[in-house]
Amino acid sequence: MADPGYIDLHCHLLPAVDDGAKSVEESVAMARALAAAGFAAVAPSPHAWPENPSAAAIAEKREALARRLAAEGIALELHPNAENRLDPELFDRIERDDARPLGAGRYLLVEAPFDAPLPRLPELLFRLRVKGFTPIVAHPERCLEFAERPERAREAAEAGAALQAELGALLGRYGPKAKKLCERFLDEGLYAMAASDLHGPVGADRWLPEAILALRRRVGAEATGRLLAENPARALRGEDLVRPEAG
Ligand SMILES: [Fe+2]
Numbered sequence: 001m002a003d004p005g006y007i008d009l010h011c012h013l014l015p016a017v018d019d020g021a022k023s024v025e026e027s028v029a030m031a032r033a034l035a036a037a038g039f040a041a042v043a044p045s046p047h048a049w050p051e052n053p054s055a056a057a058i059a060e061k062r063e064a065l066a067r068r069l070a071a072e073g074i075a076l077e078l079h080p081n082a083e084n085r086l087d088p089e090l091f092d093r094i095e096r097d098d099a100r101p102l103g104a105g106r107y108l109l110v111e112a113p114f115d116a117p118l119p120r121l122p123e124l125l126f127r128l129r130v131k132g133f134t135p136i137v138a139h140p141e142r143c144l145e146f147a148e149r150p151e152r153a154r155e156a157a158e159a160g161a162a163l164q165a166e167l168g169a170l171l172g173r174y175g176p177k178a179k180k181l182c183e184r185f186l187d188e189g190l191y192a193m194a195a196s197d198l199h200g201p202v203g204a205d206r207w208l209p210e211a212i213l214a215l216r217r218r219v220g221a222e223a224t225g226r227l228l229a230e231n232p233a234r235a236l237r238g239e240d241l242v243r244p245e246a247g
Pocket of ligand 1: 138
């Protein structure tokens with residue numbers, strides 16, 4: 001039986017807005033799997049790519065999906081969010097007042113490239129802080145910059161960014177290197193939160209609970225609660241996050 005009350009701050013749940021759910025039916029199936037795994041809330045995070053829908057169109061989709069989930073009897077709250085590339089386009093959007101932050105507006109979910117280095121990472125995270133945002137760095141364990149320079153994770157955390165583990169990495173869904181790096185950053189207490197980054201419904205009812213179990217085995221029940229419930233809730237409300245004891 002899963003713990004209730006988890007909050008997923010990285011999930012491609014909205015239908016037909018990016019490379020996530022292709023239809024409302026897929027969104028509903030994904031929502032069922034998330035709710036069954038113990039999630040009570042999700043902040044769907046469509047890729048904020050220029051070719052994808054506007055913030056206003058996404059807000060409409062989110063509200064429509066919330067109504068559909070309620071009609072289906074699926075207890076899953078939906079909150080505003082987006083997944084932003086750490087690139088010049090993001091800073092242009094911030095200037096245009098189209099930053100697309102999470103929940104209350106303090107935190108901004110960002111991703112580094114999977115297959116290319118990002119030597120300017122510390123500078124980009126700093127610039128976001130200057131703009132008033134606290135970056136949440138999505139799946140560092142899958143990104144080349146962190147794979148080639150694992151010390152980046154501690155630098156980013158110490159600079160005030162929140163690192164977000166991807167649950168599937170713990171099961172080896174992205175290969176052995178990402179799994180090892182995810183375990184290392186977990187053991188070093190560098191992650192502030194964990195999330196599903198769910199893109200589709202296939203197998204989600206099986207792998208989500210497996211991944212949460214793997215997380216609990218690795219870090220224990222208390223840290224699992226911090227990574228999947230307490231810190232995501234604080235981030236949604238725009239509050240400071242709880243850091244693990246220094247070890
Ligand atoms: Fe994502």
